[in-house]
Amino acid sequence: MSLIKCDQVSLSYGSHRALDCLSFTVESGGPVALVGPNGAGKTSLFSCLCGYQRPDSGSISVLGHAPGSAALAGRLAALPQDAKLDARFSIKAQLTYFARLQGMSAKQAQTEAMRVLALVDLEGIADKQPSELSHGMNKRVSIAQALLGNPELVLLDEPTAGLDPANTKAIRELIKSLKDQTQFMISSHNLDELEKLCSSVLYIDKGQLTKSMAVESADAGVSYLTLKMMSADDQTLLPALERLTGVSKVEQTAAGEFVLQTQPRQGHQLESEVLELLSAHGWQYRMLLNGRTLEDSLFSSASQ
Numbered sequence: 001m002s003l004i005k006c007d008q009v010s011l012s013y014g015s016h017r018a019l020d021c022l023s024f025t026v027e028s029g030g031p032v033a034l035v036g037p038n039g040a041g042k043t044s045l046f047s048c049l050c051g052y053q054r055p056d057s058g059s060i061s062v063l064g065h066a067p068g069s070a071a072l073a074g075r076l077a078a079l080p081q082d083a084k085l086d087a088r089f090s091i092k093a094q095l096t097y098f099a100r101l102q103g104m105s106a107k108q109a110q111t112e113a114m115r116v117l118a119l120v121d122l123e124g125i126a127d128k129q130p131s132e133l134s135h136g137m138n139k140r141v142s143i144a145q146a147l148l149g150n151p152e153l154v155l156l157d158e159p160t161a162g163l164d165p166a167n168t169k170a171i172r173e174l175i176k177s178l179k180d181q182t183q184f185m186i187s188s189h190n191l192d193e194l195e196k197l198c199s200s201v202l203y204i205d206k207g208q209l210t211k212s213m214a215v216e217s218a219d220a221g222v223s224y225l226t227l228k229m230m231s232a233d234d235q236t237l238l239p240a241l242e243r244l245t246g247v248s249k250v251e252q253t254a255a256g257e258f259v260l261q262t263q264p265r266q267g268h269q270l271e272s273e274v275l276e277l278l279s280a281h282g283w284q285y286r287m288l289l290n291g292r293t294l295e296d297s298l299f300s301s302a303s304q
């Protein structure tokens with residue numbers, strides 16, 4: 001059974017088409033990144049998956065059920081982009097309340113509230129009000145809320161937006177620690193973050209799926225080497241890189257930045273050749289990466 005199956009899903013707000021015949025399938029695996037420019041339709045898609053909005057046409061199945069159906073209660077959870085905690089109640093009271101809504105007894109619900117707070121490393125603030133917490137802490141509590149009752153599938157809409165590096169890392173570590181037991185789908189604009197977390201990427205633009213790929217093996221049978229320079233003469237460097245053994249293509253992705261396409265290779269012969277070339281010209285590099293970044297994978301001309 002697919003975790004998520006969307007077939008020709010369309011959704012319009014008045015005359016504006018936010019989702020346009022969107023079709024994709026998510027099978028079990030690591031976390032899935034949902035990427036796309038502002039207004040691409042990511043939040044609209046999450047709303048449809050949760051059953052908050054009904055598509056105008058097409059069909060959606062989540063864990064084998066229609067969105068919003070009772071069979072999904074406790075199995076699917078979501079962190080909305082603009083999730084807000086209720087200012088009137090303590091953190092523990094709110095989490096306990098939502099656990100009770102899932103059918104837990106008062107005692108179970110309190111235990112569950114403290115369990116999810118421990119997951120986000122915030123047991124110490126259980127009795128505080130939301131106004132006493134930082135933005136990052138509020139976000140982590142909202143993620144804790146999404147984890148109540150151990151749902152199988154969790155949709156996180158921009159979970160790290162506006163967070164400092166420490167809170168971002170805390171959320172990344174949390175998702176990593178849970179990814180074997182919970183399927184995450186994460187919408188974000190932070191490609192570096194998604195690259196560290198996700199196994200596959202869905203890229204949507206203007207409500208349509210334009211790309212779907214695995215993060216680590218963007219193309220079978222092809223390897224990449226990414227080179228970012230501190231200083232170099234790009235005009236001289238590019239053809240010199242193209243002449244290296246086994247290099248089939250070199251793409252310049254920005255000033256001083258190159259992605260070398262090669263046959264799958266064993267050993268580090270090519271890396272050595274690149275370093276020798278740089279050394280011979282006295283050029284300094286900033287990064288030599290085995291593979292290519294998610295940003296390069298999504299936006300290189302080779303993958304258009």
Ligand SMILES: Nc1ncnc2c1ncn2[C@@H]1O[C@H](COP(=O)(O)OP(=O)(O)OP(=O)(O)O)[C@@H](O)[C@H]1O
Nearest residue numbers: 013016017018036037038039040041042043044045
């Ligand atoms: N309630 C609404 N009424 C009218 N138009 C809407 C509504 N919600 C979203 N839209 C429009 O639908 C399109 C898709 O919006 P959506 O919020 O799903 O995109 P998004 O990919 O999540 O964007 P972002 O990355 O900026 O959060 C946008 O053009 C947006 O302006």
